[in-house]
Amino acid sequence: MLVRFQSLEAGAWVDRHEARTSTSGRAHGFSTGALVAGDYRFIFDTAAWFAQHGVECFFPEVTIVFRVDGMPRHHHVPLLLSPFGYTTYRGSA
Secondary structure: OEEEEEEEEOOEEEEEEEEEOOOOOOOOOOOOOOOOOEEEEEEEOHHHHHHHOOOOOOOOOEEEEEEEOOOOOOOEOOEEEEOOEEEEOOEOO
């Protein structure tokens, strides 16, 4: 699945990176160091992923907006997805 990573800069969303999830469902390489304080988002292209697997879906795109406080830490933002729902949380690894 294609995942885009953006940051909010001067009121506009700016593309920072995009990657595809692996067979284990993980995407890597979104940041090479600590993120500065601010708002960020992941945009998941769920429609293409479900279409590729022959499954109807209700949410063609999932956007997760989150805030970073500037503390140097790892950010793990999982998306748990089904054809008609999703959930997310701040993970620890």
